[in-house]
Amino acid sequence: MVTYIKSAKDPREYPAAKFLEIVFVGRSNVGKSSLINALFKTKVAKTSSTPGKTHLLNFFSWSDVDAYLVDVPGYGFARRPKTEREGWREMMEVFLQAQNRGQRLALLLIDVIREWQAEEEMLVDYLSWVHIPYVLVVTKIDRCRKDTLRKRMHFWQNCSFSSHPPLDLFFVSARTLEGCSTVYKYLITYARKIKYVQET
Numbered sequence: 001m002v003t004y005i006k007s008a009k010d011p012r013e014y015p016a017a018k019f020l021e022i023v024f025v026g027r028s029n030v031g032k033s034s035l036i037n038a039l040f041k042t043k044v045a046k047t048s049s050t051p052g053k054t055h056l057l058n059f060f061s062w063s064d065v066d067a068y069l070v071d072v073p074g075y076g077f078a079r080r081p082k083t084e085r086e087g088w089r090e091m092m093e094v095f096l097q098a099q100n101r102g103q104r105l106a107l108l109l110i111d112v113i114r115e116w117q118a119e120e121e122m123l124v125d126y127l128s129w130v131h132i133p134y135v136l137v138v139t140k141i142d143r144c145r146k147d148t149l150r151k152r153m154h155f156w157q158n159c160s161f162s163s164h165p166p167l168d169l170f171f172v173s174a175r176t177l178e179g180c181s182t183v184y185k186y187l188i189t190y191a192r193k194i195k196y197v198q199e200t
């Protein structure tokens with residue numbers, strides 16, 4: 001079961017336990033909050049068609065496997081003031097570098113019709129620098145016609161993704177739920193493995 005715990009900005013506001021943290025990152029409006037809801041068949045995460053809905057680090061507890069889900073604000077929303085964008089960067093860097101936390105896994109979301117851009121490259125470099133592995137989740141696949149989707153899947157499957165490739169690659173739609181059970185199963189296996197290692 002997934003339940004909302006709290007929203008945080010500073011480290012002293014983070015929840016204390018050292019659980020695995022599954023962090024949903026990606027461009028604003030890519031569907032991070034929607035994916036949490038789709039994976040766990042709930043409405044705990046707030047979504048919006050207006051980019052910039054998520055402002056803080058939102059922690060959810062996934063009690064079945066002792067893990068946290070962390071829904072974070074998106075990047076790349078140019079219409080926000082510069083100070084706010086810098087605030088986002090600082091909040092994310094402090095969070096991703098925080099010591100004495102559980103292990104982290106990032107889910108990097110990218111819209112099926114977008115390209116791999118400098119922001120993704122920078123984020124992946126950063127994740128690698130702080131030793132956080134990531135999986136790539138291509139979102140909103142319901143928005144493509146079948147032939148286009150086939151081409152886009154081929155594109156993502158053959159993308160060279162800088163020097164830090166993802167652990168795995170998934171295609172999902174939070175609207176039709178296509179691909180969501182595969183991601184869910186991946187996460188549950190990953191989280192159980194971490195829990196097993198921690199307990200032994």
Ligand SMILES: Nc1nc2c(ncn2[C@@H]2O[C@H](COP(=O)(O)OP(=O)(O)OP(=O)(O)O)[C@@H](O)[C@H]2O)c(=O)[nH]1
Nearest residue numbers: 029030031032033034047048049052053054074174
């Ligand atoms: N068609 C389609 N729309 C989607 C899908 N996932 C999300 N959306 C829509 O995309 C918009 C943004 O979704 P959010 O989940 O709020 O995106 P976010 O990445 O959390 O955005 P920020 O919090 O601003 O960073 C909403 O209007 C969603 O309904 C999807 O799989 N298919």
Ligand SMILES: [Mg+2]
Nearest residue numbers: 032033053054
């Ligand atoms: Mg959001």
